Amino acid sequence: MTDAEITELWVTLEPSPRERARIENRVLEWVEASETSLVTEWLDLIKANPIGGLGLVAASALSLLMLSPVGWIASSILR
Amino acid sequence: MLACGRLQPAWTLAGIFAALSSRLGGDTEPLDEPSIQRLVEQARSGDRIAAQRLYRQHVDRVFRVVRGVLRSNAEAEDVTQDAMLTVLTSLDSYSARSDARFAAWVTSIALNTARRRFRRRRPELTATGELPDVVDEHAEPEGAVDTARERAALLRALAELGPTEREIVSLRYGAEINASEIAEIVKLEPTNVRKILERTRERLGARIEALLKQGAFI
Numbered sequence: 001m002t003d004a005e006i007t008e009l010w011v012t013l014e015p016s017p018r019e020r021a022r023i024e025n026r027v028l029e030w031v032e033a034s035e036t037s038l039v040t041e042w043l044d045l046i047k048a049n050p051i052g053g054l055g056l057v058a059a060s061a062l063s064l065l066m067l068s069p070v071g072w073i074a075s076s077i078l079r
Numbered sequence: 080m081l082a083c084g085r086l087q088p089a090w091t092l093a094g095i096f097a098a099l100s101s102r103l104g105g106d107t108e109p110l111d112e113p114s115i116q117r118l119v120e121q122a123r124s125g126d127r128i129a130a131q132r133l134y135r136q137h138v139d140r141v142f143r144v145v146r147g148v149l150r151s152n153a154e155a156e157d158v159t160q161d162a163m164l165t166v167l168t169s170l171d172s173y174s175a176r177s178d179a180r181f182a183a184w185v186t187s188i189a190l191n192t193a194r195r196r197f198r199r200r201r202p203e204l205t206a207t208g209e210l211p212d213v214v215d216e217h218a219e220p221e222g223a224v225d226t227a228r229e230r231a232a233l234l235r236a237l238a239e240l241g242p243t244e245r246e247i248v249s250l251r252y253g254a255e256i257n258a259s260e261i262a263e264i265v266k267l268e269p270t271n272v273r274k275i276l277e278r279t280r281e282r283l284g285a286r287i288e289a290l291l292k293q294g295a296f297i
Contacts, residue, residue, distance in 0.1 A: 001284030003252075009287065010252040012230035013146040014139050015156065023138060023160050030164055031130070044125070 110136055115181045123170050130167055138163055140182060140254050141189040147237055147249030148193045158196055162189040183260040186250060190264060197242075232290040236283050243267075244279045251276055 001009075015023065042060070045053040066075075110118070115136065121129035141162050146155040165188050173184055237245055243265065250261045258276060262269040 001280070001287065003280065006248075006280060006284060006287075007252050007255065009229055009233050010143055010147070012226050012233060013143045013253065015142045015152070015159070019142075019152060019156050020138070023142075023156055023163070024134070026160050027134065027163050027167070028131070031127075031167060 112180050116175055119170060119173065119175070119181060122167070130170075134163055134167060137166070137182065137185045141185060143253035144186055144189055144249045145193045147253050148190070148242075148245055149196065154196060158189065158193045162192040165192065179260050179263065180256070182254060183256050183264065186254040186256060186260075187264045190246060190250070228291065228294070229287075232287045235290055236286040239286065240279065240283070244275060247272060247275050248279050248283060 042053075042057045045057055047053075115133070118129045118133045118136070122133055138159060142155055142159045145158045145162070146152065149155050149158060162185075166185050169188070173181070175181070237248070240248070246265055247261055250256055250264060251258075256264075258272045259269045261276075262272045265272065267275075
């Protein structure tokens with residue numbers, strides 16, 4: 001058998017589509033699970049686009065505040 | 080969250096196309112070394128699309144190598160997963176070299192992960208190999224049977240080799256890396272690796288041909 005024939009034969013050892021999907025899901029899941037904090041992401045956003053990023057960060061911070069119990073308490077005190 | 084961490088690359092048109100392309104299997108074409116090195120740099124600076132593309136460029140290669148060394152697909156799956164995680168989380172420790180490709184670094188991590196598994200639980204290599212758990216539904220049935228037969232013959236022939244020979248041929252034919260790169264991974268002289276490769280290729284080839292002639296797998 002030639003080098004090329006053996007190399008071709010090795011392709012039969014490749015993972016099946018199901019195995020490939022399982023590996024990919026687990027690896028990408030882990031990578032996503034170890035993502036950076038929200039604050040770091042906001043800082044990255046501002047660094048990438050200072051003007052537009054600041055607006056987006058302010059909007060997301062406000063929406064987080066308004067949707068959290070802290071926001072409800074603060075708004076009820078203000079009322 | 081995946082697209083939000085470093086919004087700059089992910090939200091550009093190129094990033095969206097890259098994401099779509101990888102979803103549609105557009106990363107299967109092997110890239111040349113300069114392109115791989117560019118992906119490494121981008122992934123290091125936090126570009127997740129680049130990291131995904133690097134992953135997809137190397138995952139099959141890693142699986143082919145570790146499957147040649149380990150006893151089952153299940154073990155190969157676990158080791159591939161651990162090795163690819165190590166690769167993606169250790170990119171900062173990688174330094175590009177002119178005499179070894181990125182694939183050689185990835186493969187050395189995969190082999191070390193497989194060796195750790197080997198030490199923990201001494202595997203008995205499958206004598207007969209095993210059928211793939213999913214047959215490609217688009218493949219001709221006859222082609223699928225041939226592939227399964229060839230796979231079983233290869234696994235049985237591999238099981239008859241010593242551990243070093245098995246590692247060397249798996250690196251050569253599974254990862255398609257050269258003798259100098261293999262020599263560094265298995266800590267042998269390149270001339271020794273070439274000799275072992277030559278000898279093992281003849282032995283492996285003859286054994287596979289004999290097994291396929293016997294046709295006793297399926």
